[in-house]
Amino acid sequence: MKKQIIIAAVFLNSAAAFAQQYGGMWIPTEVNEKEMKSLGMKITAKDIWSTDKPSIKDAxxxxxxxxxxxxxxxxxxxxxxxxxxxxxxxxHSTVDNDLLxxxxxxxxxxxxxSNPGVTVDFITDIKDVTMQVFANTQNLGEKEMAALIKTNIAATIAGFKTNQYQKVMVKPMYDGNKxxxxxxxxxxxxRLVGAPPQSIGKFGSDTDNWxxxxxxxDFSMFRIYADKNNNPAEYSADNVPYKPKYFLPISLRDKKENDFTFVFGFPGRTTEYLPSIAIEKVITDIDPAKIKVREITLKTLDEKMRSDAETRIKYSAKYASVANYWKKWIGEVEGLKKSNAVKKKQDYEMLLEQKNPEIKNTISKFNSLxxxxxxxxxNNAYYGEVIRNAxxxxxANYYINYVExxxxxxxxxxxxxxxxxxxxxxYKDYDSALDAKVTAQLLALYQQKTPAEFLPANFxxxxxxxxNYSTVENWSKNSLISGRGDLNGKKxxxxxxxxxGNPKFIETIKKDPFYxxxxxxxxxxxxxxxxxFNDYQSQINALQKNYMAQLMATDKDRKFFPxxxxxxxxxxxxxxxxxxxxxxHYGYQTHLAGVMEKYVPGDYEFDVPKKLIDLYATKNYGVYKDATGDVPVNFTATNHTTGGNSGSPxxxxxxxxxxxxFDRQWEGTMSDINYDPRFSRNIMVDTKYVLFIIDKYADAKWLLNEMKLVK
Incomplete structure (x- = not known):
């Protein structure tokens, strides 16, 4: 035990040399201003968040x-x-007008x-409503407490005075403790304003992803439109550009190692406080299952997309979506292993047990569950991924839900x-013959990886x-679900x-082999x-809430974020x-010269537009070059980010x-579970490159005239 505690102390001391030992995604009303200022921040917490004056949150x-x-x-x-x-x-793209x-x-x-259905959400206020939500819930059983919390949340929301274009949402934090x-x-x-070609905006594509x-x-530009009173409105030709309370000045200054930075955005999901057993299951079971399903899917799609332009356009967004987390999970497993995340958590748990013996019992329950x-x-992981990717x-499941x-x-x-x-x-972005090949392979995988007792008879x-290739393709040719079969001439x-509307539709669809x-x-x-699965998960969630409360009560030296x-x-x-x-060793900054080093003429991922080549050849960089004489493209920092932070300033x-x-460094993608300051880096497009492309490449100087540039 003494050896484990010493190992933990050594790790904590090495991590302390970095800006943040545990990372951090802080509620903007509760930022860690003291540490931010110690790292070099010049502004105040009220400049970041205020409801009394315009602040950065308004942008x-x-x-x-x-x-x-x-x-x-x-x-x-x-x-x-x-x-x-x-x-x-x-x-907005077609084969003849390929904006991609x-x-x-x-x-x-x-x-x-215009982009019907696209929305933009501002957060205008944040309130801690823990007392209201937990009112009168003391000494209640789990189900009774959950029911009363739901009632209290509804009452809390109803208590806010809002405009018709506003809404209130109440979110749990710290695993339901606040x-x-x-x-x-x-x-x-x-409305869409501008976007570089994907040979710039997606340069490196899936090979360079993560x-x-x-x-x-990796940037694009849109504009918010409002009614004549500057309020939200449905699309109308009469709408006018929105006048914000605040907008961000854009810096043209060079960056230096150890410069302070902060990221403001909407990170999707992290699980930083999992016990060691949970991380072990991610490494050995869950991530490998999901990786395998997507690996098969991506290989099959890629073969068709590389040989057929129509398929490439139809499947581009879908392929990128599937590939994104496939590669992330691969990096996550490697990162968790490399950072010794399971051992690190075990050592931390043992340290806590010395301070609070109740935690030992909690960890034992976690292991059992x-x-x-x-x-x-x-099986939950395999089922979810197979149904998503086949x-x-x-x-067929959409139709099953409809019929039921x-x-x-x-x-x-x-x-x-x-x-x-x-x-x-x-159906607009679906190729039935192509998916028949994907489905055939995933059926075989599901059969091989699923215990027989979980499968249908004769599976x-x-x-x-x-x-399977032959069976599934033959089904597909005549299937209503695939869109290749018909009912009285209707597909x-x-x-x-x-x-x-056909009275025979339900009777027919229920006979479809895919159904x-x-x-x-x-x-x-x-x-x-x-x-x-859900019974165990409910017990795990309840225990996690208790564990989170124990952590915050026991580790007084640590400042926790939700x-x-x-x-x-x-x-x-x-x-x-x-x-x-x-x-x-990786430097923190890349440049346009690096784009040209990777350039492969005609390549799906590494082609470069001729105009960009010409700008590089003539060194027509204007004010966008840095001290090296080149245009900076991307840079890395130790900001703790995840999915949802894409596009964050x-x-x-x-x-x-x-x-x-726009991304994270592959070696640190495990930061959703285990932030490690040695490896966790977020990746950003440099504003100099964004402005360079807008100005020199796109010749869209009218957009620059709207901006406030800081030189």
Whole structure:
């Protein structure tokens, strides 16, 4: 035991040399101002968050529910990642007008493109409502407490005075030990202003994804429109550019190692306070299962996308989505192993047990629960990924849910309309013959990796991939679900509404082999796995809440932040390179010269537009070069980020925009679970590169005229 405690102390001492031992995603009303200032921040916490005056929070928005964006002009100009706006760029692209390949730059506001359904959310207020949510819940049983908390949350929300375009959401923090209310304001008229071609915005594509050194101009530009009173409104030609309370000045200054930075955005999900047994299961079971399913999917899609332009456009956003976390999980497993995360947690648990003996009992319960849940958790991972990536089976599940709702009388006209739209949108980017190949392979994998007792009867017939190719393709040719078969001349991928209106539709769809297969798989999963998995998970969640309370009560030397949950957060750190492996050092900054070093003419991932080559050849860099004489492209820092931070502004000590967060370094992707200051680095587009592309490449100087540049 003494040896383990010494090891932990050695690690803590080595980590203390870095800016943040544990990282941190801080609620903006509770930032760690003292440490931020000790690292070099010049502004105050009230400059970051204030409801009494304009502050930086008034320029930071959640983009379309999943990314972050920032306002960079007094006319509502938004900056976010290229990959965050990718779906909208794709939506406006055709084979004849390929904005993905060619880029897009509006010549003026009249040329900006509308994007129905895209939203931007501001956070206008944050309140700690823990006392209101827990009122009268003392000494209640678990179910009674959960019911009263739900009632209290509804009453808390009802107690806020809001405008019609505002809403209130209450979110648990610290594994349910505290609750916060967030007042949001949603804008719905968001127009595409500009985007570089994907040879810039997605340079390096999947090969470089999660990788450093990086050379990607991952940015796109939108604009918020409002009604004539500057309030949110549905799209209208009469709407005008939104006038923000605050917008971010943009810095043209060079960066230096150890410069203070902070990131402001909407990180999606982290689990920093898991016990060691949970991390062990991620490494050995859960991540490897998900990686394998996506590996098969990606290889099959890639072969077709590289040989067919129509497929490439149709599947570009989908492929990027699948590939993103596939590669992240690979890095996460490697990073957790390299940072010795399980041992690190075990040592920390032992230290805590010396201070609080109750924690030993908690850890013992965790070990028992996670080990009992393990076979069900593994099948849950395989089932979820197979149904997600075998798109024909996912479609079949949509139809199963529709039929069941129709037959039990729960299908309303509104639900039917939404279903029709969902299915229509799905078929638009779906290739049934291509997915038949994916589905055939994933059926074989699911059969091989799932215990027989969890599978439908006779499922071993799907063990042979080659037989599956023939079977699935033959089904697909005549299937209503695949869109290749028809009912009285009507096809699902052409006119779903007419098909649903046919009185024989339900009878016919229930005979579809994909419907029957998906139903068999689902029913076996639900009856044999789902209930057990969720029962154990409920017990784990309750224990995690208790463990979190124990941690905060026991470790008085540690300042705790809540795990990410898609709410507004501040992370901070320093500009830094890294030493990810023995004798390997990464600098903190890349340049345009590095783009040209990677350039491969005609390559799917590493081609470069001729104009960019010419700008490099003539060194026509203007004010955007740094002290090296080259244009900086990307840089790294120790800010603690995750999914959802894509598009987040990176700001300097004075609150000026210096970069646009878009990725993490592969060696540190385990930071969702185990932030390690030695390896955890976020990757950002340098504002100099963004401005260089807008000015010199796109010749969109009218946009620069809106901005406030700090030289």
């Amino acid at each position: 930071v928005v959640q983009f379309n529910g999943g990314c972050t964006a920032e306002i960079i002009s007094g006319q509502g100009l938004l900056l976010t990642n290229h990959h965050c706006g990718f779906g909208q760029i794709q939506e 390949s060619n880029g897009f730059w509006a010549k003026d506001m009249n040329g900006e493109l 609750y916060y209310a967030f007042v949001t304001e949603t804008f719905k008229d968001i 990788v450093w050194p990086r050379h990607t101009g 996670y080990n009992s849940q393990a076979p069900f958790a593994l 798109e024909t089976l996912r479609l 709702s129709k037959e039990n009388g729960k299908m309303t006209p509104e639900m039917e309309t939404r279903f029709s739209q969902t299915i229509t949108d799905f 071993d017939q799907y063990s042979d991939i080659n037989k 699902a991928d052409k006119d779903i509404a007419a098909l649903l 029957k297969l998906a139903k068999d798989i689902k029913e076996n999963y639900m009856s044999k796995v789902d209930g057990k 795990d990410a949950n898609s709410t507004l957060r501040v992370a901070y750190g320093q500009v830094k390179g890294s030493d990810p492996r023995d004798a390997v 990176t700001l300097d000590a004075n609150g000026n925009l210096i970069g646009l967060n």
